[in-house]
Amino acid sequence: MILSTGAVRLWIATSLLVLSGCTTPPASDTAPPAPGASSRPAARTPAEASVAAEPAPVASPLLPAGEALREFEQGKASWYGPRFNGRRTASGERYNMHELTAAHRTLPFGTLVRVRSLVNGKEVDVRITDRGPFSRGRVIDLSRAAAEAIGMLGLGVKDVLLLVPESTPPVAQPPAATKRQRTVRRVPGPR
Template identity: 55%
Template sequence: MPACTVGLIRPLHRALQLGALLGLAACAGLPSPPPGASAPAADARPAPARPPAPAVSAAVPAPSPATDGLSSPPQSGSAPGAAPATGVLPEPPADTLAAGEPMREIGRGGASWYGKRFHKRRTASGERYDMHTFTAAHRTLPFGTVVRVRSLVNGREVDVRINDRGPFTRTRIIDVSRAAADELGMRGLGVKEVVLMLPQ
């Protein structure tokens, strides 16, 4: 085969390959609407999505004897923050538990507190930490859960709402706000042994 023919075939072959690729790309475009279907308006904008409702937790199920109550496996068929089947969101929990309500222990261990350094910073739940409110950080309890903290040193109690994650030290089970630490009489102690309780 003469050299001039080979020189013409290569560019022609490349042009055919490019044309085939462009043809395939054109076929991959958006399909046209079926006949009779109305096309959407050119300047129509989708409605803004509603932000998801904040997760509201129900009472935490009783721990099995094999666990300490703080690491219970999730119940099958339930998703964290799922709305009840009725379609009506439950009322948010009160910030305190009813007096005289029967309680069950869910854990014992060290409690620490955090204050001014974290004041007004975002918590894991997205709300801003306020050291003057009765809130706490827990590793596993759902956000919004109200838990009673009882000091094993002096017997004082306080109800706190879980709005953050932590503590990240194995020997501690809860980090309470400065206000809760004042109520428990633990600000001078740093870490205090406590019992965590939930309604039965």
């Protein structure tokens, strides 16, 4: 069967029309303008422009007021940033390096932890949203914002003390420092 040029063009146009119906329009980040509003962007003063360029301030998760804290764990902290930004964490949340969050091996997700630098005494409250760290000898992985708050961005690794509220479940004990036992399997010798 041979189709005329017009029929082929009609078939192509119809196919494209059907395929275009399968797409969705991109989401708009802005609300429609109010009636009578100008479509031109408003002029910004230099002060407004510099504020808009910075990331929005992040509210620090505060530990419960008046609740006693107990020492939980001491060791080395590290931080993770841009490479993991936007990826899903073990808790299902998306990692945001600008929020005060952290990864810990055993603490329940959502636990608030005060991280105190043993180098300079600075403290930051973080919320556990991920599992880790997976590097030997580390006790916590901090978000970039939390690492910046205790002054460890340039260092990469820092000695810290973790403090948790007394109400933190006892199930969340720090992992015991155990030495791995090697299993030796005996192979029967010749008889």
